[in-house]
Amino acid sequence: EAGVAQSPRYKIIEKRQSVAFWCNPISGHATLYWYQQILGQGPKLLIQFQNNGVVDDSQLPKDRFSAERLKGVDSTLKIQPAKLEDSAVYLCASSLGGEKQYFGPGTRLTVT
């Protein structure tokens, strides 16, 4: 079966610019997660979707970050405007029953 797809794999932008990341989960997986992993740290959950509804976005900096999963399949995470501290790997994961998660390769963002 195809895994979780993410694009782009790498992105370099200047601070105050905008950026968007895309994730396509494993077919049939109702739950989708976005994580931020800063170098040297464990991933931090930003937002969790169940189908097209938000289950948990308590750690999403809503003043600059937004995410959507309009049709309950693929998802987009946007940062506008970006700050230097947003430099990180953004990981997308999906799960069928909410337990075992399958991760994509991630998008490495560098903000200069």
Place this chain on the structure above:
Amino acid sequence: KQEVTQIPAALSVPEGENLVLNCSFTDSAIYNLQWFRQDPGKGLTSLLLIQSSQREQTSGRLNASLDKSSGRSTLYIAASQPGDSATYLCAVTGNQFYFGTGTSLTVIP
């Protein structure tokens, strides 16, 4: 807020050695605990998932234990191989999902 700690942060062992990675968490009200492997430039791969009612799970050379009351989990790797070199992360699911900071393992041939 749940805090998940992994010690040591880095570990180097010779090939063939058995080793233990540690994970501790502050809030014992969890549904499950997972161990993941992360290779450089790649995503995470789930290794083992232990439900809160279970004490351990085994997969091949890997054995994970869970002691919820003391807030601890261990990942035991038997007969380590150079291919085991990676960062190992534990994660707990309670009201939210929290990862530890990881242990970077190097197995020296």
